Amino acid sequence: xxxxxxxxxxxxxxxxxxxxxxxxxxxxxxxxxxxxxxxxxxxxxxxxxxxxxxxxxxxxxxxxxxxxxxxxxxxxxxxxxxxxxxxxxxxxxxxxxxxxxxxxxxxxxxxxxxxxxxxxxxx
Numbered sequence: 079x080x081x082x083x084x085x086x087x088x089x090x091x092x093x094x095x096x097x098x099x100x101x102x103x104x105x106x107x108x109x110x111x112x113x114x115x116x117x118x119x120x121x122x123x124x125x126x127x128x129x130x131x132x133x134x135x136x137x138x139x140x141x142x143x144x145x146x147x148x149x150x151x152x153x154x155x156x157x158x159x160x161x162x163x164x165x166x167x168x169x170x171x172x173x174x175x176x177x178x179x180x181x182x183x184x185x186x187x188x189x190x191x192x193x194x195x196x197x198x199x200x201x
Contacts, residue, residue, distance in 0.1 A: 131164045131165075131167045131168045131171065132164075132168060134160075134161075134164040135161050135164045135165050135168065138157045138158070138160040138161035138164065139157070139158070139161045141157040142154045142155075142156075142157035142158045142161065145157060
């Protein structure tokens, strides 16, 4: 008689007949063509992971401090790496905002100088 430890887990998974949504062609691509071109791909919630980056930096710094106080240096370093990742995301967001503001100002300056040039040509 075979007594397997994980025998109770077998019933969790669906039968193969229930997996129609996972069918793929020979190339490994979906057959229904939902993602035919990458240009049409949009995230369901764009920026969801990045909108709370400041909160996540604080969260991981706190978790790192707590892990270090419990004596787990490895876990603390892991949390610090997560915090560093989100701080980099914050800095890239700030750089992007500044560059967008600068490009907007430059376009406004170019538009006003073009208007001045046209008015000078008319006179």
